Amino acid sequence: MYTLVPASVYLGFCASILWVGQGTYLTSTARSHAIDNNFHEGAVIGDFNGEFWGVYTLHQFIGNLITFALLSDGQEGSTNGTTLLFVVFLSVMTFGAILTCFLHKRGDYSKGGYKHLDAGTGQSKSLKSLCRSLTGALSDVKMLLIIPLIAYSGLQHAFVWAEFTKYVVTPEIGVSGVGIAMAVYGAFDGICSLVAGRLTFGLTSITSIVSFGAFVQAVVLILLLLDFSMSSGFIGTLYILFLAALLGIGDGVLMTQLNALLGMLFKHDMEGAFAQLKIWQSATIAMVFFLAPYISFQAVIMVMLTLLCLSFCSFLWLALKVGNASSPSTS
Template identity: 90%
Template sequence: MASVTIHRDEETPLVTADESPIQIQQPPKSHTRDVHILSLAFLLIFLAYGAAQNLQSTLNTEEDLGTTSLGILYLSFTFFSVFASLVVRILGSKNALIIGTSGYWLYVAANLKPNWYTLVPASVYLGFCASIIWVGQGTYLTSTARSHAIDNNLHEGAVIGDFNGEFWGVYALHQFIGNLITFALLSDGQGGSTKGTTLLFVVFLFVMTFGAILMGFLHKRSGNSKEGYKDSEADAGESKSLKSLCKSLTSALSDVKMLLIIPLIAYSGLQQAFVWAEFTKYVVTPAIGVSGVGIAMASYGAFDGICSLAAGRLTSGLTSITSIVSFGAFAQAVVLILLLLNFSISSGFLGTLYILFLAGLLGVGDGVLMTQLNALLGMLFKHDMEGAFAQLKIWQSATIAIVFFLAPYISFQAVIIIMLVLLCLSYCSFLWLALKVGNASSPSTSE
């Protein structure tokens, strides 16, 4: 309907020629501009937070303060994700993004003087901020893509995939850049010194401040209202009520499509926690030492970013998403099977190359899952984007929290077996979803 209106505007008499180009050309520029700003802002914020998170288990070792604070963080993340859709609807996606950055800033600042009285409260607050910033991100990016598709008469699924590919591709570079900064500032034996870590976190705070400022330059988005789903004031009021929140959560969990996606969402959180907590500890460090963790994570981030960009470009609908997810699942399975078989290469350069290869494959899998899950939710749940992206973060953060708390009590081999089983189950569930939606010829995938 919107595309017809655009064509009529293009065919109006020359009397309105002065206004017509502005009305037609400006929105597309602002849409792509907002994606660039959003991607860069997240890169700056998370290159600092990601590196700080990677250092928790090595810097804050007294009474396991670092790992415990991360477990608390993701428990808080899980709890607040239940209410995140309501908060984002009240605040608006842009305001949620801006407020969400404050939690990451305070968490990194707490690392300047890490103790139970600074890091734990910062972790709890970050859990709240993380829940609204990620629901806000998914809602903002999807509504931006949908507006761009309508204004330019483009295929909606392709634009959603393209925008997600750019965002996740740029975002994934935070591991690469953040770890390089960490390596540069903590080299020369300063890794355990107060002076070295203080300088590192001060630099991170400066970078994050610039990222937070960038958020302010985003255009406001009205989420679903642009699509006409919540046009009346009565509907808007209902969307902000706790009753509506409960209804949204129960409807999401009673939706067969969501139930079939949840296992893959849970696995995506599990594989991220595996990389942060298990892979670096039991695979990278024994093979190439503590100094090699930064290089391995940089390889992980680089392949994650490249794969995200490529996967986003190739996404056009459910068929392409199914093929891309299959490729990502295969890449993850290869790594898990090699680790389960305890296959290794002991020689110097080849051994390092092999570890970087495994890290790269894990990055490929993560890039595929993050781009395709976000694109899929945006396509299938147009009427409740906030609720859909809240479900994404609820299940991801819950899985990550479980890993941080239980990993010390479970053997590395047991973790790999659990991951392989969940990967197989989640992939089968996803294929069932693809078959079900494909047979139903859902408008969500055909638009």
């Protein structure tokens, strides 16, 4: 615990910087790319997010296939396997860090045209202005309406990683099946991210795609709540993999559409918007891991269904509010 807790705090701190930077850079790059090539801004933001999250979810597919191979060979806990896995992780991380050195600055487009981003712009921001940017987003009604859906996206992440694998996958197909089930989850997550990104062009398309994703998530939760199951054996295994695929589809929809939506609605304060995304996702993920041992699996599903309904209604209210305002950035 003396090393695990400080390491977790350190990793969480670093991850917050990486994810806010990722969302801000990806959106600003998509916007300037659309301007350079006279493309539809919403469509480009959707494409960029779809491609990013599609590639990102490959870690679930490839990583879990490796896990499945190790467990099925009876090598769980093997020192040699763990060392090799850490070497692979370290190599990928190093390669990714090197690639970031080739990222180039993008121009800031305004009514007067392009403005070169000065190297000292980010450094000149005081801590007070950064805090104001973070809290300022909470005063925006649009952000308040998006937060419930953001919170649900974090909740379903923790549910898949912890509760679904523990109470659904393991009892039916064993510990070795966790890897293959999560690989299916990752594969459909990536495919859906790419497809959803291609279909995104504005608030109307985002509303339709999120509605589909919410429906898919609701179907899985209702099946689990009713304790619906297939016969054991091959059919039972296919049913579990089918549920994993549906959960992957739902996650692919939420991640691509939430990032695209924030990029479209908060173009003047992207740092604050994406910071709110990670704050609420991380908060609900932590909440599940802290509280899950003290409540039943059925109670967790009930909480998720309730939050899904509330967050979807809040999102529809946002869609109507912004649609009525006829914002050019989301049309």
